[in-house]
Amino acid sequence: MPPPQLWISVFELGCFAGLVGLGYFLILRGAGLFMFALGPLAMFSAMLGSWLLVEYELPLVVPVLAGIVCVVLFAALVEVLIVRPIQERAGGEELPAIVAVVAVLFATQQLAGTLFGRRPLPGRPWITAGPFRLGDVVISGQAVVLGVVTIVVYGAMMLWMSRSHYGRMLRAVGDNQRAAHTLGLPVSNIRIVAFALAGGVAALAGSLFSAKAGVAFQSGLSWTVAGFLALIVGGLGRVWAPLVGGLLVATMQTMAVFYFGPAMLNYATFVMAFLFFMFRPKGIFAPRVRI
Amino acid sequence: MKYSLTRTIVIAVALALGVAACGAEDSATTTTAPAESTTTAAGATTTAAGATTTAGGENTATGDPIVFGMIEDTSGGASAYSLVQSIGIELAIDEINAAGGILGRPVELIRENDQNESSQTPTLTRRLIEQGAHVILMNSGSASAIAAKPVCQEGIVCLAPGNVSPGIVTPPDADFSYTIAPPSTAMGAAYAGGMPAAGVQRLALISDDSPTMEGFNDFFVPIVEEAGIEIVALEIVPLNASDASAQIARIADTDPDALMVSSLGGQTEILMHSTAALQMPDVPRYTIASIGNQPESWSLASPGVLEGTVFLGTIDSTNPRTQQLEQKLMDRLGDDFVATTGYHAQGYTSIQILKLAIENAGGTDDLVAINDAFEAITDFSPYYGQEQFTLSFGPDKHAGADGDCGIVLAVFGADNQPAGPWDVFQTSC
Numbered sequence: 001m002p003p004p005q006l007w008i009s010v011f012e013l014g015c016f017a018g019l020v021g022l023g024y025f026l027i028l029r030g031a032g033l034f035m036f037a038l039g040p041l042a043m044f045s046a047m048l049g050s051w052l053l054v055e056y057e058l059p060l061v062v063p064v065l066a067g068i069v070c071v072v073l074f075a076a077l078v079e080v081l082i083v084r085p086i087q088e089r090a091g092g093e094e095l096p097a098i099v100a101v102v103a104v105l106f107a108t109q110q111l112a113g114t115l116f117g118r119r120p121l122p123g124r125p126w127i128t129a130g131p132f133r134l135g136d137v138v139i140s141g142q143a144v145v146l147g148v149v150t151i152v153v154y155g156a157m158m159l160w161m162s163r164s165h166y167g168r169m170l171r172a173v174g175d176n177q178r179a180a181h182t183l184g185l186p187v188s189n190i191r192i193v194a195f196a197l198a199g200g201v202a203a204l205a206g207s208l209f210s211a212k213a214g215v216a217f218q219s220g221l222s223w224t225v226a227g228f229l230a231l232i233v234g235g236l237g238r239v240w241a242p243l244v245g246g247l248l249v250a251t252m253q254t255m256a257v258f259y260f261g262p263a264m265l266n267y268a269t270f271v272m273a274f275l276f277f278m279f280r281p282k283g284i285f286a287p288r289v290r291i
Numbered sequence: 292m293k294y295s296l297t298r299t300i301v302i303a304v305a306l307a308l309g310v311a312a313c314g315a316e317d318s319a320t321t322t323t324a325p326a327e328s329t330t331t332a333a334g335a336t337t338t339a340a341g342a343t344t345t346a347g348g349e350n351t352a353t354g355d356p357i358v359f360g361m362i363e364d365t366s367g368g369a370s371a372y373s374l375v376q377s378i379g380i381e382l383a384i385d386e387i388n389a390a391g392g393i394l395g396r397p398v399e400l401i402r403e404n405d406q407n408e409s410s411q412t413p414t415l416t417r418r419l420i421e422q423g424a425h426v427i428l429m430n431s432g433s434a435s436a437i438a439a440k441p442v443c444q445e446g447i448v449c450l451a452p453g454n455v456s457p458g459i460v461t462p463p464d465a466d467f468s469y470t471i472a473p474p475s476t477a478m479g480a481a482y483a484g485g486m487p488a489a490g491v492q493r494l495a496l497i498s499d500d501s502p503t504m505e506g507f508n509d510f511f512v513p514i515v516e517e518a519g520i521e522i523v524a525l526e527i528v529p530l531n532a533s534d535a536s537a538q539i540a541r542i543a544d545t546d547p548d549a550l551m552v553s554s555l556g557g558q559t560e561i562l563m564h565s566t567a568a569l570q571m572p573d574v575p576r577y578t579i580a581s582i583g584n585q586p587e588s589w590s591l592a593s594p595g596v597l598e599g600t601v602f603l604g605t606i607d608s609t610n611p612r613t614q615q616l617e618q619k620l621m622d623r624l625g626d627d628f629v630a631t632t633g634y635h636a637q638g639y640t641s642i643q644i645l646k647l648a649i650e651n652a653g654g655t656d657d658l659v660a661i662n663d664a665f666e667a668i669t670d671f672s673p674y675y676g677q678e679q680f681t682l683s684f685g686p687d688k689h690a691g692a693d694g695d696c697g698i699v700l701a702v703f704g705a706d707n708q709p710a711g712p713w714d715v716f717q718t719s720c
Contacts, residue, residue, distance in 0.1 A: 003544075005536065005570050006540050008536070009534050009536035013533065013534055054590075113366070119371070119374065119587055120557055121591075122591045122592075131569060212565070213533075213558050213562035213591060216558055222531070226533075254537050255537070258541060262527045262529060262537075262538060265529070
């Protein structure tokens with residue numbers, strides 16, 4: 001049996017990947033696009049918040065909110081100024097938009113490095129309480145906050161998508177954008193909402209996770225892959241599927257290192273990704289088509 | 292919603308391969324821009340008359356500049372200490388220029404950023420030489436300094452201010468390469484004396500996966516084993532990893548007396564310390580010279596994480612030369628000053644030694660003469676180490692440290708800042 005402490009790491013990594021994966025889910029449902037720039041957006045929020053904290057010594061809530069608001073606007077602008085025009089010019093082809101999003105990924109990383117410096121910036125725990133000891137297990141205060149926020153965000157998203165006007169419209173657009181457009185749904189607005197929400201969720205994730213060991217401008221790329229794997233493994237069939245995917249990937253990665261050493265981390269990740277791409281490309285919880 | 296999953300998966304796999312390739316590299320690097328190149332002089336601009344002003348506005352040096360080339364790392368795994376050393380280097384150069392330069396000539400600093408990618412260092416070193424460098428400062432990782440040796444061997448002094456790998460100064464191709472920091476063998480000797488004094492018999496080692504640390508561990512482990520300490524675990528954490536829990540859990544299973552953290556410092560080392568503090572709070576920790584000399588990294592750790600950690604420092608606050616340097620740093624950095632570290636002092640000292648060598652060589656017309664003059668330097672008093680510590684060189688001695696008293700074993704306090712010397716053991720001259 002692995003040490004119980006490892007499950008705390010699995011929980012932390014899984015929640016983080018699950019939040020970024022939720023961002024992917026929202027944009028995929030709302031705009032039919034894999035938003036690979038979400039990792040750097042999470043990084044940007046964390047770095048902006050940390051920079052404000054270090055430079056101006058503001059109360060924590062101000063830099064965190066500033067980071068989230070900035071990234072929400074950033075994500076919405078990416079949709080309005082980059083993704084939508086490119087998709088329209090490409091006649092609905094998604095490849096040019098994906099390439100553009102990847103360019104945004106690298107541009108965001110470099111922008112963060114230019115604005116906030118190329119050295120890591122400290123993250124800050126949201127609460128000073130902890131760590132809490134439960135038998136052999138030690139849980140940091142930030143791990144508790146990350147878990148609570150993840151549950152609240154996912155709960156809110158599930159309610160929003162099932163009960164709210166825009167949430168139901170997002171599902172409709174995700175099922176068939178052309179039909180939604182024909183029915184007069186405000187597809188453009190829905191896409192912007194999807195991007196903005198995804199940006200907000202990713203920004204929240206970045207701010208929470210950066211407390212672990214700080215954040216650097218290079219962090220975005222690995223965070224992007226973490227969220228993407230969470231979505232691929234979890235699937236698109238349920239709102240909470242990326243969280244399940246994130247926890248599964250985190251379990252595999254953590255246990256692979258524990259049992260076989262750190263050299264196995266990349267191999268294990270590749271094998272898992274390859275198996276899902278080949279045999280279960282729609283994830284564990286695949287979307288079901290009602291006939 | 293229609294979308295081509297296949298195409299997206301292809302792009303995603305390519306992205307993931309890129310991330311994994313970067314993660315498998317020996318250092319944290321960006322995956323975008325190639326190695327950067329800047330050629331600005333440190334704090335200096337050149338007037339039409341060829342005179343050089345300093346950032347402070349003083350100007351007494353004229354004539355062709357003496358060019359110090361510098362390989363640095365501003366964004367990779369060595370950036371945590373490279374940038375700190377640069378502060379000491381730039382301070383020294385500005386002071387020298389304000390005082391009339393070297394032999395009446397201004398000093399100009401030109402830079403190349405190898406991002407701690409040693410495969411790029413030889414090419415970048417050649418670029419510096421082509422741009423007129425008379426000496427080279429190797430201000431990146433030890434692996435970079437080693438990679439540059441064949442280029443330096445062609446006839447230009449290469450001085451590594453902060454690197455500790457003995458490989459830099461051992462043949463082949465070591466006739467023009469120098470170090471001034473206490474070597475890793477001396478660091479091993481410090482812990483070979485200190486750890487038994489603290490009752491450590493079973494030591495676990497956790498290290499990052501940079502080639503610099505791999506080289507350091509290869510020297511360090513045999514030294515402590517020879518002192519009777521058993522290495523019960525050796526775990527590796529990739530640079531810029533998000534988690535080190537599994538590695539710490541494996542170490543905890545071996546029930547060590549102490550944990551040695553071997554890292555370039557920065558975010559990765561803080562992750563190791565944070566995880567160890569959480570999972571093994573009662574196991575004493577030791578570390579090398581990196582994190583103890585990186586004030587920018589101390590704030591990355593949550594309060595108290597570093598408390599009690601013993602590190603290999605080189606700053607003795609009773610050394611009058613260190614006190615002088617500290618005042619200069621405080622004047623220069625103002626509110627940004629946190630602490631004087633060995634990296635500041637080694638960067639500052641490196642410029643002073645190069646100045647002495649060039650003066651003794653009579654100028655820069657003959658770069659081999661600079662090397663001969665460098666080899667003739669003895670009993671140089673640096674700005675770090677204990678007061679009696681000196682640097683000496685010779686044809687067969689390119690590691691300048693005379694004895695082990697360049698090392699000061701220090702301990703972190705509850706505020707994650709150095710709290711003073713370790714009261715269990717200190718090296719002697």
